[in-house]
Amino acid sequence: xxxxxxxxxxxxxxxxxxxxxxxxxxxxxxxxxxxxxxxxxxxxxxxxxxxxxxxxxxxxxxxxxxxxxxxxxxxxxxxxxxxxxxxxxxxxxxxxxxxxxxxxxxxxxxxxxxxxxxxxxxxxxxxxxxxxxxxxxxxxxxxxxxxxxxxxxxxxxxxxxxxxxxxxxxxxxxxxxxxxxxxxxxxxxxxxxxxx
Numbered sequence: 167x168x169x170x171x172x173x174x175x176x177x178x179x180x181x182x183x184x185x186x187x188x189x190x191x192x193x194x195x196x197x198x199x200x201x202x203x204x205x206x207x208x209x210x211x212x213x214x215x216x217x218x219x220x221x222x223x224x225x226x227x228x229x230x231x232x233x234x235x236x237x238x239x240x241x242x243x244x245x246x247x248x249x250x251x252x253x254x255x256x257x258x259x260x261x262x263x264x265x266x267x268x269x270x271x272x273x274x275x276x277x278x279x280x281x282x283x284x285x286x287x288x289x290x291x292x293x294x295x296x297x298x299x300x301x302x303x304x305x306x307x308x309x310x311x312x313x314x315x316x317x318x319x320x321x322x323x324x325x326x327x328x329x330x331x332x333x334x335x336x337x338x339x340x341x342x343x344x345x346x347x348x349x350x351x352x353x354x355x356x357x358x359x360x361x362x
Contacts, residue, residue, distance in 0.1 A: 197324070198317035200264070200272045206241045208248055208274075213258040215281040215291075220329040223293035224319065225285045226354050227337035227345040233268050233300030235308075240267030243299045244275075257283045262297040264318060270310030272318050273299075278327040289340050294328065302347030312353065319359070333361040 203211075229247055234240035244267075248260040255261075261283035265273040275295075276282050284295030296315060298307050322328035334357055337345035346354065354360055 197321035198272055198314050200274050200318070200321075201237075201241075201244075203274050203277075206244045206273055208244070208260070209252075211259040211276065211280065212252075213276060213280050216279055217281050217291070217294075219279065219327055220332075221278075221292065221294050221322075221327065222329045222332055223289065224322075224328065224332055224334045224359075225289055225293045225295050225337055225340060226315070226334060226350070227262070227284060227295065227297045227343075228302045228347045228350055229265070229297050229299050230301045230345065230347070231299065235268040237267075237269055237271065240265075240269050240271065240273065240299060243267070244273045247297075247299070251283070255283075262295045264294070264296045266296060266298045266307070266311050266315050266318075268300060268308050268311050270308075270314050272314050278322060278325070285337060285340055289335075293335075294322065298346065298350060302350035303344065304347075304349065306349040306353060316357070332359055334359045335361065 232243060234243040244265050247265065251257045251261045252259060260275040262275040263277060263282050264275050267273060281291055282295040283290060284297065285293060298311060300307065319328065323330050334354055336351045336354055337343050338351060339362055
């Protein structure tokens, strides 16, 4: 990670209240840091359809666009995805509930409570859509991004947003697509909650 990215990551973590406490300090909660919409400058959502909680399914995809490895580039990439979904596709907001950056942070999309537009009319009302920012056909996301996604899922269960018996699906398991990319798909198939 470059020096400006590392400095920006430290500043973002400090803003999120995570600090760099000593080894005996307890973490503030079980959840990974989630960058709220206001922090990546997302406009107010125009979406109103709510999910019925707790949700049973999680669909993992990739954006198939450029990767990002520091908060500055991930913020820009989240904005690009939002612009494409709301501007070009004319959706009410970014389609995903959450975006995962290679910086190891989770970017709030529609959040836990709002129905996404990520996998079609059958799956959108019954699943949380998590998309890794980047193209994972030929390469894998870094470990910190994978840890962020798994921490997000544990957080969803702890908050009662995900069923403790939730099932992870790859985007290609529920729709005709190459998403989430061959490399990421192989990884999520090893996760304990994965079901084809």
